[in-house]
Amino acid sequence: MKLRFTKMQGLGNDFVVIDAVRQPFEMTPERARFLADRRFGVGCDQILIVEPSRLPGVDFRYRIFNLDGEVEQCGNGSRCFARYVRDKGLTDKDEIRVETLAGVISPRLGADGLVTVDMGAPVLDPARIPFISDTDAPAQLLDVAGETITIGAVSMGNPHAVQVVADVDTAPVATQGPLIEHHPRFPARVNAGFMQVVDRHTIRLRVFERAAGETLACGTGACAAVVSGIRRGLLDSPVRVHARGGELSIAWAGPGQPVLMTGPAVTVFEGEIEID
Numbered sequence: 001m002k003l004r005f006t007k008m009q010g011l012g013n014d015f016v017v018i019d020a021v022r023q024p025f026e027m028t029p030e031r032a033r034f035l036a037d038r039r040f041g042v043g044c045d046q047i048l049i050v051e052p053s054r055l056p057g058v059d060f061r062y063r064i065f066n067l068d069g070e071v072e073q074c075g076n077g078s079r080c081f082a083r084y085v086r087d088k089g090l091t092d093k094d095e096i097r098v099e100t101l102a103g104v105i106s107p108r109l110g111a112d113g114l115v116t117v118d119m120g121a122p123v124l125d126p127a128r129i130p131f132i133s134d135t136d137a138p139a140q141l142l143d144v145a146g147e148t149i150t151i152g153a154v155s156m157g158n159p160h161a162v163q164v165v166a167d168v169d170t171a172p173v174a175t176q177g178p179l180i181e182h183h184p185r186f187p188a189r190v191n192a193g194f195m196q197v198v199d200r201h202t203i204r205l206r207v208f209e210r211a212a213g214e215t216l217a218c219g220t221g222a223c224a225a226v227v228s229g230i231r232r233g234l235l236d237s238p239v240r241v242h243a244r245g246g247e248l249s250i251a252w253a254g255p256g257q258p259v260l261m262t263g264p265a266v267t268v269f270e271g272e273i274e275i276d
């Protein structure tokens with residue numbers, strides 16, 4: 001079948017976006033791998049499927065697929081989703097309520113072209129992250145291949161393990177990232193964040209994403225890093241997050257409060273591809 005898609009990016013975290021409102025589309029593991037493949041397919045970090053909502057008062061449902069399966073949340077993807085449904089004429093709203101596996105979130109399109117998303121409150125209960133631990137302490141020890149590191153475990157719907165490093169440019173992202181991603185104390189695997197604290201309102205961040213490897217930016221990773229940094233007494237809201245692909249602004253007023261993420265969303269090109 002011929003599949004129309006839109007290639008988008010949020011700070012270089014890139015997506016294949018599919019309108020499943022106006023064209024029938026069923027995701028399969030083979031299709032996810034093919035569409036995400038940078039050599040044999042289109043190429044992206046995640047695939048976003050836009051569907052009609054099943055819930056009253058909610059405008060859309062949006063599903064997120066890593067190349068190896070569906071995940072709960074995607075921050076950069078949520079901004080691209082909002083840009084997409086407006087640009088495609090699927091809505092004329094500035095604030096859109098959208099159902100995800102992690103719950104309903106509310107992206108808002110700003111006049112400046114940036115998109116602000118209420119990402120909901122972070123989840124800190126280890127059992128719901130999930131993280132095998134008997135405490136929700138802000139800083140916990142994790143043995144990684146014989147080295148003991150200190151991480152903060154946070155879920156934004158998807159799991160994150162955030163550590164503080166002196167310099168993100170020299171952090172062991174490529175070597176330690178996969179070890180943390182597959183750590184047995186994270187039964188659903190985990191996104192591994194490496195955060196350098198510049199000052200109380202500024203961090204630099206690299207994220208080795210679950211299934212995708214290091215991406216140029218990770219929206220939920222930025223949210224999780226700021227939550228972890230505030231909980232550890234290292235940061236004050238709002239925080240500028242410098243990722244390799246650009247800058248996000250993250251605000252969090254404390255436990256039980258939503259995390260607000262603001263950043264860009266860009267359409268790169270439209271395409272069509274033959275899929276089985």
Ligand SMILES: N[C@H](CCC[C@H](N)C(=O)O)C(=O)O
Binds near residue numbers: 066072212215
């Ligand atoms: N790899 C992530 C999903 C995408 C998150 C990232 N692209 C973002 O912007 O939040 C995971 O498996 O939880």
